[in-house]
Amino acid sequence: MPLPKRTIAASFLPDRYRYYYSLSKLAMDPLYEAVPGAFDEDAEPLLDLGCGIGLLLHCLRASGRKVPYVGVDTDAAKIAAARVASTRGGHDNADFQVCDLSEQFPKHQGSVALLDVLQYLPHQAQGTLLSQAAQCVSKRGQLVIRTGLADGTWRSAMTRATDRFGHLVGWMKTSFKAQPSAQELRATLHRHGLHAEFKPLWGRTPFNNWLVLARRPAQG
Ligand SMILES: C[S@@+](CC[C@H](N)C(=O)[O-])C[C@H]1O[C@@H](n2cnc3c(N)ncnc32)[C@H](O)[C@@H]1O
Numbered sequence: 667m668p669l670p671k672r673t674i675a676a677s678f679l680p681d682r683y684r685y686y687y688s689l690s691k692l693a694m695d696p697l698y699e700a701v702p703g704a705f706d707e708d709a710e711p712l713l714d715l716g717c718g719i720g721l722l723l724h725c726l727r728a729s730g731r732k733v734p735y736v737g738v739d740t741d742a743a744k745i746a747a748a749r750v751a752s753t754r755g756g757h758d759n760a761d762f763q764v765c766d767l768s769e770q771f772p773k774h775q776g777s778v779a780l781l782d783v784l785q786y787l788p789h790q791a792q793g794t795l796l797s798q799a800a801q802c803v804s805k806r807g808q809l810v811i812r813t814g815l816a817d818g819t820w821r822s823a824m825t826r827a828t829d830r831f832g833h834l835v836g837w838m839k840t841s842f843k844a845q846p847s848a849q850e851l852r853a854t855l856h857r858h859g860l861h862a863e864f865k866p867l868w869g870r871t872p873f874n875n876w877l878v879l880a881r882r883p884a885q886g
Pocket of ligand 1: 721781840
């Protein structure tokens with residue numbers, strides 16, 4: 667079933683900027699249709715790292731996923747907007763906290779989402795954050811990552827340029843730092859016992875966006 671885009675965006679009213687931002691993101695970015703489908707209906711509690719205004723929560727609930735949800739982000743204004751919209755959307759079992767992931771990491775066991783966040787951290791901090799996220803993944807949980815990848819393609823260059831532009835014009839408070847490579851991601855996840863599957867997720871956009879689904883292999 668398609669996402670109720672206007673209903674979700676309306677949770678951000680009367681802030682018209684966030685209304686149109688949400689509507690256009692939900693309409694153009696394949697991320698929000700793809701990620702809820704990655705979770706079972708009885709999935710593990712979810713920690714959404716760098717949750718922004720919490721669009722993922724609305725998409726999960728609209729897709730029938732009632733998992734306990736905690737979203738964290740360093741941007742206090744986005745967290746405030748996320749809380750208000752979550753209440754307006756009538757969503758239970760959801761919490762939002764301000765947290766700078768380069769300084770602290772919330773305690774969690776279950777599943778983790780890390781959507782379009784890695785590029786705002788320096789290379790070494792990306793590895794640290796990935797390791798912390800991987801350690802939270804329970805036996806039945808999973809780590810869902812969306813990221814651009816450094817692979818020398820024109821899409822990769824376009825993604826970097828757009829992330830830099832987004833900071834210059836003020837869409838993003840944090841500036842672009844680095845793109846990880848698929849090899850680095852796979853190796854870090856493997857070190858923490860996770861098997862990762864990579865799928866392209868650029869839809870009709872020109873970006874080099876990939877969805878990475880990482881799980882603990884079933885014990886034979
Ligand atoms: C492109 S947005 C993605 C938002 C959300 N994950 C989504 O896909 O709708 C990136 C988010 O990462 C957050 N972020 C960047 N650096 C962070 C840090 N050090 N700690 C926590 N959040 C961070 C930003 O504030 C921003 O909300």
